[in-house]
Amino acid sequence: MDLGLxxxxxxxxxxSKGIGYAVAERFVAEGSRVAISxxxxxxxxxxxxxxxxxxxxxxxxxxxDLTEDGAGTALVAEAIETLGSLDILVSNTPGPRIxxxxxxxxxxxxxxxxxxxRPAVQLSRAAARHMAERGDGSIVFLTSTWVRQPSAGGGLSAAFRSAISSLSKQCAVELAADGVRVNQVLPGATATDRMRDIATAKAARNGTTVxxxxxEVVSAIPIGRWAEPEEIADAVAFLASPRSAFTTGHALSLDGGAVRATL
Ligand SMILES: NC(=O)c1ccc[n+]([C@@H]2O[C@H](COP(=O)([O-])OP(=O)(O)OC[C@H]3O[C@@H](n4cnc5c(N)ncnc54)[C@H](OP(=O)(O)O)[C@@H]3O)[C@@H](O)[C@H]2O)c1
Incomplete structure (x- = not known):
């Protein structure tokens, strides 16, 4: 399927690595012009x-550094200047403390x-203003399945990413008439440095091996493995692309069946 990207x-x-890098690589493979940060x-x-x-x-x-004051807003302005315009924002953030x-x-x-x-708010607000003026654009927030199914130690992630989920839906409703679509991808356990670091810290704490x-994480995943970052990237690319032109306000979990909720 040609995604039209x-x-x-x-x-x-x-x-620079992990899920964000895989997303950028996918856009590059599709022929997009990409700014990575x-x-x-x-x-x-x-x-x-x-x-x-x-x-x-x-x-x-x-x-x-997305944690610095005003960084998200300034970054979008720089991206627009560098690329000439901005069709797509993928708002990914560093992981919080577990x-x-x-x-x-x-x-x-x-x-x-x-x-x-704060970075998700600043990035999406600056990008959406630019996209709404042009009457076209697509925003994808990367959050986490912990929004739907809490996991021990994931309080910061669940609380702030739930707010991002609400922001995503709110923006989808308010910006649809301006031609801007807003969706969310919720990755489950994905094979990146962050997941390996978390497993290493847990092993040290629990006196177990990595x-x-x-x-233990995999045992709760019906498909029986972690996701590869490229699998998350595929979903992001589809939601960012014109092939999902009728989809906005959607929240897509990629979790190998781990989330038990029915909706
Ligand atoms: N992996 C999973 O299983 C999983 C599941 C659900 C959600 N998530 C979430 O998805 C996001 C990405 O996770 P990942 O697994 O891809 O992690 P990762 O491989 O550790 O990558 C994290 C990325 O964040 C960047 N970063 C770190 N601090 C930053 C800062 N202050 N400002 C700007 N960029 C910064 C890092 O680049 P530099 O070091 O070069 O700055 C790196 O590119 C995280 O929020 C994570 O919690 C991950």
Whole structure:
């Protein structure tokens, strides 16, 4: 299926590795012009170089620490200047601290807000204003299945990503008449550095092995494995593309059957 993404311009945040990188790579493969962002440093540079090896003239890197004041707003402005316009925003954020809720301080909650919700608000507001003026655009928020099914230690993720879910639906309703679609992809356990780091920390805490911790997560997934980042990217690309022109306000879980809710 031709997704109709050739020539489209896309900004993907938190994209130097993991899910964000896989999304950017998918857009590059589809012929889009892509701006990727993460904190300044060698990881972002290396990611941009890998993508440029596939499409020398269609990849830009825009360093930004999304937790800094105004970073999301400034990043969208830079992306529009660099790409000439913005057809697609994929709002991905760094992961928050994993911790039982009773161990989270006020400061942890402030940090969670600055890490997850504030960048999503700033990125989507700036992108949507630009898209609404042009009468066309697509925004995809990346959140987590923890919005639908809490997991021990995932309090910050569930709380702030639930707010992003509501924001996604709200924007979909308010912006449809302006030609802007807004959807959400909720990844379940996905094979990235973050998941491996979480399993390693759990193993150290529980006196188990990383393999045992991974096996425990997988045992709750009917399909019996983690997702590959590329599988998440496929769903994001479809929802961002004109092939999903009648879909807005949707929240798509990719979880191998792990979420038990019926809706
Ligand atoms: N993997 C999963 O199973 C899973 C499931 C559901 C949801 N998620 C969520 O999806 C998101 C991506 O996860 P992932 O697994 O792909 O993680 P990952 O492989 O660790 O990638 C995280 C990305 O965030 C960037 N980043 C970190 N701090 C940043 C900052 N302050 N400003 C801007 N960018 C920053 C990193 O780049 P630099 O280090 O170069 O800045 C990197 O590109 C996270 O929010 C995670 O919680 C993951």
């Amino acid at each position: 050739a020539g489209k311009t896309a900004l993907v945040t938190a994209a 993460s904190r300044p440093g060698p990881t972002l540079k290396a990611a941009a170089e890998r993508l440029r090896a596939q499409a020398p003239d269609r990849v830009h890197e825009l360093p930004a 911790s039982p809720v009773l161990d989270l301080s006020d400061e942890d909650w402030e940090t969670g807000y600055r890490t997850l919700l 393999e045992q911790e991974i096996a």
